[in-house]
Amino acid sequence: MNHAHLIVGAGITGCTIARRIAEDLGEKVLVIDKRDHIGGNCHSHINAETGIEVHSYGTHIFHTKEKRVWDFLKRFTEFNSYRHKVVTTYQGRTFHMPVNLQTINSFFRISLKPHEVEDFIKSKSELENITNPQNLEEKSISLIGRELYEAFVKGYTLKQWECDPKELEASIITRLPFRHTYECDYFTDRYQGLPWDGYGKLFERMLDHELIETRLSSDFFELKHEIPQDCKVYYSGPLDRYFNYCHGELKWRSLRFEYRVEDVPDYQGTPVMNYADIDVPYTRIHEYQHLHPERENKSGKTVTAREFSLKWKQGEEPYYPVNTNEDRNRLELYLNDAAKLNSTHFLGRLGQYKYYDMDKAVQAALEFCDEQLPS
């Protein structure tokens, strides 16, 4: 290879950095990915039977507060006006998620007004005496009280993370807002939507530059020995894998999707239905056609995917960093090793072992380029 820059991983981080290097430095970039497609976990494909765009690795909704991130991606795609909404099923009844006034009123069969919610929740959470919540369970109870926690968070979280919510970071639950109104948008960000003509086109256009070459089905570890000394490497694969797991594995959750073509025009009336009960084996059902209400589905059928959360093991796809204390200690060892490598940078959800959303991954990649690429 005769490139000055090698990007490992053609996901949202790798594509952002490749584009910035090609445009800002005017130097040749090689992007490799061991999968046979670009876009990383944002990849989508068309279901042949229905023509519906299916997100191959779970539903990916783009949302951001950052105009800069939005403006950057808008160069490569239009977005539709979709705003994400989630419904959750608990004991055969359906509720808004995140928890809002409909969830509370319907769950307790009452009819509080917004200004009454705070005292209502306080009367419940005060019983618990949690002054300084230290973990996901304590944080949830302090926000919504024990009953709502046990109904909507405990079972889902146990299925998702397969560990005691007391062992998980409080920040996982603060990803979800808690509302005193009937507002049911999942995200409050100003900029939201799905790529108008699909995720595939977005990433194709990001990599469509005369200085960028993309090679798929290429494993970094197989061509590592061919990399010239002076080539800069931007690695967005798993951090521990790079160092051959020398300090042990960083723990991840993996996912399995069970796809079905349902013989009805609309299966659940919403793109994502969560299942809070512990005895339902999946965490949620995705129904992709609802992400693009502007598209016409003439098939009379719809595609769904049941999402099952799994313990990650080598050879499977890592999705969510578990991030226990043990992981954090290990991470520090790996980050120390990484800091010693001058011409290799570790980026993205896998490379930094961070629970990045798509926009945060783009933002971090843009900021990395601001710092590292001479202007």
Ligand code: UDP
């Ligand atoms: N969560 C929950 N119940 C729900 C949805 C989410 O308890 O119905 C918790 C769960 O611990 C989950 C976390 O909130 O891991 C973050 O949820 P989010 O929807 O942000 O997860 P993602 O879409 O990234 O899988």
